């Protein structure tokens with residue numbers, strides 16, 4: 001983990017510092033991203049971009065060809081639970097889905113970055129992407145942070161807030177890269193096992209190494 005001196009010496013590759021976030025499912029990346037947004041960052045939320053991408057007409061058509069019309073709900077949007085059931089236990093299906101969704105996410109991300117770089121009010125860009133290392137987005141970031149939370153904390157939170165059971169958390173995690181590798185790759189680790197106030201204080205400490213807070 002880099003200390004203050006090293007972080008301050010890093011040269012930014014882009015017009016603004018780009019902070020890449022890593023962490024297990026339910027570790028608290030979105031919570032950390034929310035604090036960084038309050039401090040003046042533009043957060044690019046890959047899960048949200050993927051939600052937009054999966055509902056583009058040509059992606060919907062592809063999904064209907066694979067799984068039938070039931071993949072679209074009564075609201076005209078992709079039924080996410082239907083898709084989750086078919087992909088997280090089946091590598092081939094997940095690869096197929098990623099193959100159509102990720103290129104669209106990439107385009108949406110590029111557009112969001114350009115907008116953020118051009119906006120004078122934005123202090124830094126945050127890539128909140130659960131598959132940051134897996135898709136090679138780390139090389140497009142200046143600083144990598146890892147949001148750390150124990151299995152027990154994560155399970156309790158996703159059970160309470162997302163209605164996932166243990167098997168669901170385990171399945172999603174299994175489809176992601178090694179947490180040890182991600183922790184080791186990080187320049188900075190933010191612990192999110194305690195309450196939100198402690199996490200917020202840690203995020204502020206980290207942000208003050210990157211831009212004036």
Ligand SMILES: CC(C)(COP(=O)(O)OP(=O)(O)OC[C@H]1O[C@@H](n2cnc3c(N)ncnc32)[C@H](O)[C@@H]1O)[C@@H](O)C(=O)NCCC(=O)NCCS
Pocket residue numbers: 024025026046047050051054079080081083084087094097098101102105129130131172173175176
């Ligand atoms: C399968 C889908 C419809 C399930 O939707 P659902 O609302 O249940 O989950 P949501 O998208 O909010 O993701 C929640 C978490 O699941 C995990 N997850 C999502 N996609 C993936 C994936 N391809 N591989 C591993 N874990 C994943 C992440 O930890 C993510 O933060 C959705 O996750 C999806 O479209 N995934 C494929 C696109 C993708 O890879 N997204 C990740 C960011 S690019």
Ligand SMILES: Nc1ncnc2c1ncn2[C@@H]1O[C@H](COP(=O)(O)OP(=O)(O)OP(=O)(O)O)[C@@H](O)[C@H]1O
Pocket residue numbers: 023024025026027028029030031032047130157158161162192193194195196199
């Ligand atoms: N310190 C905390 N105390 C209490 N609840 C928390 C804390 N951190 C996160 N949570 C809750 O835990 C859940 C998971 O957090 P979050 O959505 O930020 O995880 P994530 O890393 O973005 O997960 P994913 O990659 O699966 O989207 C959320 O409902 C969030 O509100």
